Amino acid sequence: MDKMMVKNLDLYYGDFQALDDVNLAIPENQITAFIGPSGCGKSTMIKTLNRMNDLIEGCKIEGEVLLDGKSIQELDVNTLRKRVGMVFQKPNPFPMSVYDNIAYGPRTHGVRSKAKLDDIVEKSLMDAAIWDELKDRLKKSALGLSGGQQQRICIARALAIQPEVLLMDEPTSALDPISTAKIEELVSTLKKEYTIVIVTHNMQQAVRISDQTAFFLHGQIVEHGTTAQFFSIPQDKRTEDYITGRFG
Amino acid sequence: MTMQVEKLMHAVFFIAALVSIIAVALICIFLFANGIPAMREIGFLDFLLGQRWAPMNSPPSFGIFPMIVGSIYVTAGAIIIGVPVGVLTAIFLAKYCPAKLYRVVKPAIQLLAGIPSVVYGFFGLMVIVPFIRTYLGGSGYSILSASILLGIMILPTIIGVSESAIRAVPREYYEGAVALGATHERAVFATVVPAATSGILASIILGVGRAIGETMAVVMVAGNQARVPSSILQGVRTMTTNVVLEMGYAYGLHRGSLIATGVILFVFILMINLLFSVLKRRTNYGS
Incomplete structure (x- = not known):
């Protein structure tokens, strides 16, 4: 079952074409990895899935993205982003307490009850595997935490609005190896409940955690398929060159 | 030659910076040297908390x-x-x-x-x-x-x-x-x-x-x-x-x-x- 579908998508920043006829299926409860060299369009692609590109002036999109078979352009953008959550490359907790960070989303969507918020905060932090570390520091500023903890706060914050899809734009590129391992482990457990799309610079990471891999080059998808097949029997010469480290 | 120019400019910048510091210091000295004795003469609390400002009366009151x-x-x-x-x-x-x-x-x-x-x-x-x-x-x-x-x-x-x-x-x-x-x-x-x-x-x-x-x-x-x-x-x-x-x-x-x-x-x-x-x-x- 495909959670999201991308059909004939072209994207332009002004005169520059950043995505060229992208077609892609994102299966439910799996981890789909986007890989490729810098500037290949993988980050642009993931931002298209929750319409974060709307914030960029001069960005024009043609083609279609479907969520459960329905065009995301027809959904209210805030509803879309509630259903398709996002974690950014650089951990970006808000300058407020851990608790308020996690409660931000639910409050945004109308949850007012203290008891309910408490439950959501606890569950989200547990799901993000950081509850034990932080349960006594909920009222402390999230900015005082380590980078790895901040990123897991951001994951918990995204989970708190119970999205269906979780987009992760190079979530570990700013982190140390230990934090990276924790987040990778976390992501693998999250796919039971969520559909995950992850952009990564790191091919090994894609091998370790993803079920599907799509390889971007110059705004086009060169090849995509199951991760096992993608890395063992690449169909395209460019894929083979990239994964064997001949460029990129 | 360059060394001398550099030294000279150093002095110029220093003097320029000094001007504002001297100005602040002079203002402080002037204010406090003239204001504090007056306050003492009027009585600090009478001056600060006095409700009546009548400097031309006799006796005058100086409550600000x-x-x-x-x-x-x-x-x-x-x-x-x-x-x-x-x-x-x-x-x-x-x-x-x-x-x-x-x-x-x-x-x-x-x-x-x-x-x-x-x-x-x-x-x-x-x-x-x-x-x-x-x-x-x-x-x-x-x-x-x-x-x-x-x-x-x-x-x-x-x-x-x-x-x-x-x-x-x-x-x-x-x-x-x-x-x-x-x-x-x-x-x-x-x-x-x-x-x-x-x-x-x-x-x-x-x-x-x-x-x-x-x-x-x-x-x-x-x-x-x-x-x-x-x-x-x-x-x-x-x-x-x-x-x-x-x-x-x-x-x-x-x-x-x-x-x-x-x-x-x-x-x-x-x-x-x-x-x-x-x-x-x-x-x-x-x-």
Whole structure:
């Protein structure tokens, strides 16, 4: 079952074409990895899935993205982003307490009850595997935490609005190896409940955690398929060159 | 040769920097040397808390309590009027204003900062005072008039500093908020603006400093009666206007008491600056 579908998508920043006829299926409860060299369009692609590109002036999109078979352009953008959550490359907790960070989303969507918020905060932090570390520091500023903890706060914050899809734009590129391992482990457990799309610079990471891999080059998808097949029997010469480290 | 030029320039820069330090030091020495003895002669508490200002009576009384209250009232009034308008304008400029409109609004606000205070005073005299006289009663020369006028005068300060504070908030906060399905309004008011709080507070403090020190515009619209007012439609005298009104003919202890009024004003300004630097130091957004 495909959670999201991308059909004939072209994207332009002004005169520059950043995505060229992208077609892609994102299966439910799996981890789909986007890989490729810098500037290949993988980050642009993931931002298209929750319409974060709307914030960029001069960005024009043609083609279609479907969520459960329905065009995301027809959904209210805030509803879309509630259903398709996002974690950014650089951990970006808000300058407020851990608790308020996690409660931000639910409050945004109308949850007012203290008891309910408490439950959501606890569950989200547990799901993000950081509850034990932080349960006594909920009222402390999230900015005082380590980078790895901040990123897991951001994951918990995204989970708190119970999205269906979780987009992760190079979530570990700013982190140390230990934090990276924790987040990778976390992501693998999250796919039971969520559909995950992850952009990564790191091919090994894609091998370790993803079920599907799509390889971007110059705004086009060169090849995509199951991760096992993608890395063992690449169909395209460019894929083979990239994964064997001949460029990129 | 180059070494000598460098040394020479070093000295020039040093002297230039010294000028402002010397100026501050001289002002302090002058103020305290003349003000403190006068305060001692009048009695510190009688001076600060005395309700009666009658320097020409015999015996004279030199209580500046009405002026302290006056300064606080008009400054508070200016803040009540200027802060909401100023902060909301700053939010508008930083987060809502279309580029075309910005090119008009921003220079207009900068122009507001360049208008001489006597021109503001005229505006107050010809527009605000008659307006209040007509619609709210009294003579129009009042706390309210001075507050409105000062509220307008502090706008450029508040808008300028608040706008930069809001613009300095990392874009990631805004993006994080909208990615959670927050509307533009919620992302701005619940995330970006709170993150700029200390900068916005700093702008307010600078505004307070500007309002409490303003003299010319206030003297033209405030009525200048040296008594504790009982209504915002009554006239009031501030510390600054007290000095400017009487310095021309004062001598002896009267003159000393006016300089002492300046000392008290100076202490107020020092406290405001201290608060400002404390807040400025707190303006960091983490790593």
